Amino acid sequence: MNKNHVTSAERFLKDKEGAQWHNETLWITREKRDKMAMGIPEWEELRELASSIKMHAITHLDEYLLQFAEAAEKNGATVHWAKDATEHNEIVLDLLRKHNAVKVVKSKSMLTEECCLDDFLCDNGINVIESDLGERILQLLNQPPSHIVMPAIHLKRQIIGKLFEEKLHTEEGNSDPTYLTGCMRENLRQEFLSTEVAMTGANFGIAETGDVVVCTNEGNADMGTSQANVHIVSMGIEKVIPDRDSLAVFTRLLARSATGQPITSYTSQYRKPRKGGELHIILVDNGRSDILGNKEHMQTLKCIRCGACMNTCPVYRRSGGYSYSYFIPGPIGINLGMLKSPQEYYTNLSACTLCFSCNNVCPVKIDLGNQIYRWRQSLDSIGKANPAKKMLSNGMSILFNHPGFFRSALQMAPVVNKIPRPLKYNKFNKWGEGRELPEFAPETFTSWWNKNVKR
Amino acid sequence: MDYTYKIGLFIPCYVNAIYPEVGIATYKLLKHLGLHVDYPMDQTCCGQPMANAGFEDKGLAAIEKFGELFKDYDYIVGPSASCVAFVKENHPQILAAHGHVCQTEGKIYDICEFLHDVVKPDKLPGEFPYKVSVHNSCHGVRELHLSSASEENVTRYSKIIDLLALKEGIQLTEPKRADECCGFGGMFAVEEQAVSVAMGRDKLRSHMETGAQYITGADSSCLMHMQGIARREKLPVKFIHVAEILASGL
Numbered sequence: 001m002n003k004n005h006v007t008s009a010e011r012f013l014k015d016k017e018g019a020q021w022h023n024e025t026l027w028i029t030r031e032k033r034d035k036m037a038m039g040i041p042e043w044e045e046l047r048e049l050a051s052s053i054k055m056h057a058i059t060h061l062d063e064y065l066l067q068f069a070e071a072a073e074k075n076g077a078t079v080h081w082a083k084d085a086t087e088h089n090e091i092v093l094d095l096l097r098k099h100n101a102v103k104v105v106k107s108k109s110m111l112t113e114e115c116c117l118d119d120f121l122c123d124n125g126i127n128v129i130e131s132d133l134g135e136r137i138l139q140l141l142n143q144p145p146s147h148i149v150m151p152a153i154h155l156k157r158q159i160i161g162k163l164f165e166e167k168l169h170t171e172e173g174n175s176d177p178t179y180l181t182g183c184m185r186e187n188l189r190q191e192f193l194s195t196e197v198a199m200t201g202a203n204f205g206i207a208e209t210g211d212v213v214v215c216t217n218e219g220n221a222d223m224g225t226s227q228a229n230v231h232i233v234s235m236g237i238e239k240v241i242p243d244r245d246s247l248a249v250f251t252r253l254l255a256r257s258a259t260g261q262p263i264t265s266y267t268s269q270y271r272k273p274r275k276g277g278e279l280h281i282i283l284v285d286n287g288r289s290d291i292l293g294n295k296e297h298m299q300t301l302k303c304i305r306c307g308a309c310m311n312t313c314p315v316y317r318r319s320g321g322y323s324y325s326y327f328i329p330g331p332i333g334i335n336l337g338m339l340k341s342p343q344e345y346y347t348n349l350s351a352c353t354l355c356f357s358c359n360n361v362c363p364v365k366i367d368l369g370n371q372i373y374r375w376r377q378s379l380d381s382i383g384k385a386n387p388a389k390k391m392l393s394n395g396m397s398i399l400f401n402h403p404g405f406f407r408s409a410l411q412m413a414p415v416v417n418k419i420p421r422p423l424k425y426n427k428f429n430k431w432g433e434g435r436e437l438p439e440f441a442p443e444t445f446t447s448w449w450n451k452n453v454k455r
Numbered sequence: 456m457d458y459t460y461k462i463g464l465f466i467p468c469y470v471n472a473i474y475p476e477v478g479i480a481t482y483k484l485l486k487h488l489g490l491h492v493d494y495p496m497d498q499t500c501c502g503q504p505m506a507n508a509g510f511e512d513k514g515l516a517a518i519e520k521f522g523e524l525f526k527d528y529d530y531i532v533g534p535s536a537s538c539v540a541f542v543k544e545n546h547p548q549i550l551a552a553h554g555h556v557c558q559t560e561g562k563i564y565d566i567c568e569f570l571h572d573v574v575k576p577d578k579l580p581g582e583f584p585y586k587v588s589v590h591n592s593c594h595g596v597r598e599l600h601l602s603s604a605s606e607e608n609v610t611r612y613s614k615i616i617d618l619l620a621l622k623e624g625i626q627l628t629e630p631k632r633a634d635e636c637c638g639f640g641g642m643f644a645v646e647e648q649a650v651s652v653a654m655g656r657d658k659l660r661s662h663m664e665t666g667a668q669y670i671t672g673a674d675s676s677c678l679m680h681m682q683g684i685a686r687r688e689k690l691p692v693k694f695i696h697v698a699e700i701l702a703s704g705l
Binding site: 005006009010019023027034038040041043044312314315318319349350351353355356357359360373376377378380385386388389390392393394396397399401403406410413430431433434435436437438439440441443444445446448449454 | 468479482502511517604608634635644646649650653655683
């Protein structure tokens with residue numbers, strides 16, 4: 001699936017109204033985030049603190065993971081270690097089979113998305129029910145998320161109304177959000193009540209206490225885990241933080257950065273299995289320890305998956321989540337895709353103007369834009385450089401390395417202004433598709449200087 | 456500041472060829488303020504276009520040459536926030552990777568930054584009786600800190616607006632989403648032309664909604680991109696670099 005961001009973005013922008021709506025909707029989220037950030041005098045200090053705690057945690061993962069696992073087991077949880085997606089998925093399936101479960105109700109988890117767990121379980125005859133509203137909508141549509149926090153943000157309510165008519169037999173033509181949400185709530189309630197196993201992701205794992213922290217706005221994680229006897233947690237190894245004091249820093253930053261709320265409606269801390277039940281925590285590596293060994297890009301492990309970099313990214317807002325080939329879009333997704341497989345995901349690197357707005361909103365101060373710049377430097381060595389850009393850079397290199405030639409070229413340049421329009425504006429001129437070319441000045445600055453200033 | 460200091464004028468390649476008037480304005484401003492200005496003849500480009508496209512190595516010779524040409528000046532001043540930011544932020548690590556020391560990073564300034572932070576004029580002659588919308592370029596804001604970034608919880612400021620306010624008769628405004636990218640981005644403008652133009656159109660609309668007659672900024676590259684769209688769509692708005700406004704009447 002080597003889809004190209006350039007052509008996908010072009011397609012997305014063809015629907016002018018839809019594209020504008022997408023841009024505006026996500027910008028509103030950015031504005032809400034700004035309002036929250038400006039309301040906290042120590043905001044920048046908090047970001048700095050969060051960044052250093054995460055940096056400390058990921059560079060001491062060996063200690064904190066063991067501490068976490070020990071504390072969790074002491075609390076009565078069972079800890080599993082999965083080196084990759086396959087191991088993770090097998091562990092989940094084994095647990096389901098052990099409990100003769102034919103169904104699992106899940107709350108939102110980008111890690112299970114990363115592991116393609118849903119497809120794997122379905123192929124093995126398990127009925128997977130996503131319980132986050134956005135994720136459920138996408139599951140019914142058989143679509144992947146287009147944003148990591150607001151997975152169905154690309155869909156308008158009319159489409160959802162139509163979908164629910166078909167799947168939940170809601171009233172014809174009714175796309176009132178409150179009505180539709182109510183219908184889904186009723187539908188999901190049956191699923192919650194009849195499941196033996198519930199799954200959640202983990203926003204944080206606290207090494208000191210062995211607690212798993214799950215943040216949701218819908219309470220769907222809690223609905224699942226409160227009723228089911230077995231709770232399985234999928235947790236990336238980079239999610240571990242030292243202690244509860246650190247948690248306080250992140251809960252102040254997470255929802256403010258993500259959706260512009262002071263805190264998520266539910267911030268649940270799971271410590272023990274329910275009476276007579278089981279709590280399983282799967283700690284998943286899946287490439288994370290390789291990232292740890294990559295000095296230039298290890299900072300991506302600090303990510304708390306808030307999605308703020310997507311909301312602020314001018315390119316993401318105008319090209320949509322599906323224009324990126326990695327399952328996580330936007331600035332963080334460009335970087336994580338490259339860490340997963342440069343050969344497969346390098347085409348996302350064009351989707352950045354290096355405006356650095358993502359660096360500034362990131363609550364853990366990942367240098368997202370700088371990392372994209374660094375990835376670009378490596379493309380030629382893996383044979384994936386854009387040939388046109390390479391040719392242009394070679395040409396510029398010759399021009400700029402020969403000052404005399406550069407000066408003569410500049411003096412000749414105004415000739416270009418006189419070239420007939422059809423020769424200048426054609427399919428080879430990408431600049432000219434939506435813009436006029438700039439005109440060369442009749443006299444360069446250098447000539448002016450030589451005539452007027454030079455003694 | 457010490458008026459015996461020698462200033463090396465850095466005129467980026469595209470300013471030299473397309474916007475010489477911006478270089479001339481910069482020179483006249485510095486001259487008017489009583490400074491010694493020199494123009495190293497053999498300068499070409501800072502290397503940014505190649506580097507941002509992923510070819511730092513193809514800019515290396517130009518980057519080394521830049522250091523040689525400018526190393527003996529007390530200050531290096533240029534009318535382009537993005538090019539200056541590239542020298543300041545990227546030259547050191549590119550040169551270090553090849554065992555060289557960057558000799559220019561600590562003394563290079565964008566013209567606005569230089570006037571505001573070093574020369575600190577309290578008046579400028581001439582008037583500019585127009586409504587002007589200020590374009591905050593990404594590298595100006597987020598690398599050179601010419602104005603406060605909208606994402607950060609810091610005290611709001613704008614060195615550009617402070618300077619422009621010295622001109623008699625000027626009416627200053629900023630567009631909504633005051634520092635969202637205009638979509639130029641070097642080769643991004645060509646490679647991702649659809650997104651680039653969509654961003655440029657949005658930005659242009661926001662500037663024009665202020666009712667401004669002129670759009671100004673510290674980066675002619677952003678202005679060139681927006682001007683290209685404005686000319687194609689025959690929009691009645693004019694573009695001018697901050698240095699040109701500051702030097703008007705000189």
